[in-house]
Amino acid sequence: MLSRFLTVSTLATLAFAATGSEYHAACEAVEATVSNASKVYYPGNLLYTKGIYHPTASSQESPACVVEPGTPEDVGRILNVINAMKTPFAVKSGGHTMNPGFSSTKGIHIYTGKFSQVTYDAASGTAVIGTGLIWDNVYQRLQEHHVNVVGGRVTGVGVGGLLLGGGYSYKTNQYGLSIDSIVGFNLVLPNGTVAYVTQSAHPDLFFGLKGGFNNFGIVTDFTMNTFPQTEVWGGQIMYPFTQFNEVRAAIADFSADSQDPKAAILPSYISYQGNHIINQGIFYDGPNPPPGTFDNFTNILSVSSDLKTRSYVDMILSSPANSTAGLRGSFQMLGVSHFSQTLLEAVEEELKYWTVKLTPKGGSFFSYSIEPFLPNYLSHPNSPSAFPTPAARNLGKAPNPLLISFGWIDSFYDDEFVGAVEESANRLAAMAEAEGLLSDHPLALYGNYVNSRTPLVDIYGDNLPRLRALRAEIDPEDVMGLSGGFRF
Numbered sequence: 334m335l336s337r338f339l340t341v342s343t344l345a346t347l348a349f350a351a352t353g354s355e356y357h358a359a360c361e362a363v364e365a366t367v368s369n370a371s372k373v374y375y376p377g378n379l380l381y382t383k384g385i386y387h388p389t390a391s392s393q394e395s396p397a398c399v400v401e402p403g404t405p406e407d408v409g410r411i412l413n414v415i416n417a418m419k420t421p422f423a424v425k426s427g428g429h430t431m432n433p434g435f436s437s438t439k440g441i442h443i444y445t446g447k448f449s450q451v452t453y454d455a456a457s458g459t460a461v462i463g464t465g466l467i468w469d470n471v472y473q474r475l476q477e478h479h480v481n482v483v484g485g486r487v488t489g490v491g492v493g494g495l496l497l498g499g500g501y502s503y504k505t506n507q508y509g510l511s512i513d514s515i516v517g518f519n520l521v522l523p524n525g526t527v528a529y530v531t532q533s534a535h536p537d538l539f540f541g542l543k544g545g546f547n548n549f550g551i552v553t554d555f556t557m558n559t560f561p562q563t564e565v566w567g568g569q570i571m572y573p574f575t576q577f578n579e580v581r582a583a584i585a586d587f588s589a590d591s592q593d594p595k596a597a598i599l600p601s602y603i604s605y606q607g608n609h610i611i612n613q614g615i616f617y618d619g620p621n622p623p624p625g626t627f628d629n630f631t632n633i634l635s636v637s638s639d640l641k642t643r644s645y646v647d648m649i650l651s652s653p654a655n656s657t658a659g660l661r662g663s664f665q666m667l668g669v670s671h672f673s674q675t676l677l678e679a680v681e682e683e684l685k686y687w688t689v690k691l692t693p694k695g696g697s698f699f700s701y702s703i704e705p706f707l708p709n710y711l712s713h714p715n716s717p718s719a720f721p722t723p724a725a726r727n728l729g730k731a732p733n734p735l736l737i738s739f740g741w742i743d744s745f746y747d748d749e750f751v752g753a754v755e756e757s758a759n760r761l762a763a764m765a766e767a768e769g770l771l772s773d774h775p776l777a778l779y780g781n782y783v784n785s786r787t788p789l790v791d792i793y794g795d796n797l798p799r800l801r802a803l804r805a806e807i808d809p810e811d812v813m814g815l816s817g818g819f820r821f
Contacts, residue, residue, distance in 0.1 A: 356397035370403030384444035387428040391661035396442035409525030427491015434817035464493040472646040481562035498781035506594035509713025517556035523812035544720025583629035588705040660740035666782035668732025698740030722794035725777035
């Protein structure tokens with residue numbers, strides 16, 4: 334057995350071109366190097382299975398081992414082994430990505446589950462939140478303090494990926510993206526050292542981590558500003574295909590006319606096993622919305638509705654849980670100024686078209702999610718950020734996401750379904766451009782909503798040269814290049 338706490342020079346002597354079963358040597362080196370606070374699991378162990386789980390089957394792989402670090406220092410030791418042995422690795426929080434290889438690997442799979450703290454500091458009004466949590470846990474634990482943070486909108490989403498990518502929230506109209514309320518990152522750099530990154534101490538790294546994913550190391554926790562939280566009003570309401578005309582008009586009116594930053598909707602046009610529905614999240618950040626706020630929706634005949642006054646965490650738990658669980662999947666987005674009835678009609682036609690075309694090939698889930706925000710929702714930053722582009726920040730009408738995701742069964746059809754998602758996004762983008770809904774928009778696609786073939790410039794625009802220079806400085810040996818994800 335290798336001795337514990339191997340030095341970097343000792344690790345260097347172990348370096349070799351590891352492939353296949355040879356990755357086990359790297360696992361053994363990690364096991365011998367980390368402290369007792371960390372654990373290494375191998376196939377057959379239930380914690381190995383838990384560590385690699387992804388809701389989307391095509392995003393999951395079988396690594397040589399799962400490593401669950403217990404301290405930031407151990408993360409540094411793991412990265413030193415990985416660098417010395419040039420072993421592929423992955424870092425996983427909630428595993429919600431649909432991009433294969435972004436949080437999975439055949440090599441060393443780092444699962445951040447032990448970083449599960451939620452520590453509220455009333456004096457500073459901040460909370461330290463561990464990377465390994467899902468947002469459901471965070472909201473539950475902050476509830477006793479009557480505060481909240483700007484986090485995910487549906488159940489099961491991991492903290493790490495959402496915060497490092499940008500983060501859309503039911504509170505985005507009021508406070509911006511999730512990254513806009515981050516004040517500190519506990520970061521393990523690619524060379525294994527630990528740094529606390531803030532705007533004042535490390536402004537360049539702070540900029541890069543706000544939307545730059547894991548290009549600069551591994552974040553073990555985030556410090557975020559908190560905001561007072563009362564009970565909220567909302568839940569899920571489901572409409573049948575027969576009510577699409579009325580719902581379409583209501584969505585278009587809300588997108589064009591809503592001015593209340595506390596009001597939000599999250600409708601999804603869905604075809605599941607051939608049945609067409611609209612499942613819509615409705616949210617008001619208070620126990621009772623002003624009269625008339627959502628009447629256009631509540632007056633429409635629905636299949637089901639659980640709209641009520643409730644806690645914030647109960648609101649999140651009401652959302653559909655992992656609709657594509659067990660399926661293969663892919664997604665893509667476009668950004669529009671608002672959602673016109675004409676665009677929504679085109680969405681409905683796309684839903685029908687791909688359902689008919691791809692259901693015979695194992696397609697069982699087709700979704701188009703509509704995400705209207707106020708025009709100035711990107712005007713809340715506390716500092717510059719990798720995402721979105723400066724032009725998008727300054728634009729009077731910031732892009733609103735339209736997210737497309739398909740789920741299917743058989744890997745034989747992977748290329749066809751991925752291509753279909755891209756084709757649908759391109760067709761809708763062309764239609765939106767013809768309607769003048771894209772004409773004012775800089776490139777600012779949200780990295781958590783696009784597939785791995787998306788050009789980086791479409792996400793980061795004019796920020797890309799600065800991000801590439803920063804990565805070259807922070808990671809000259811390209812340690813993070815051994816993992817999956819978008820790379821500058």
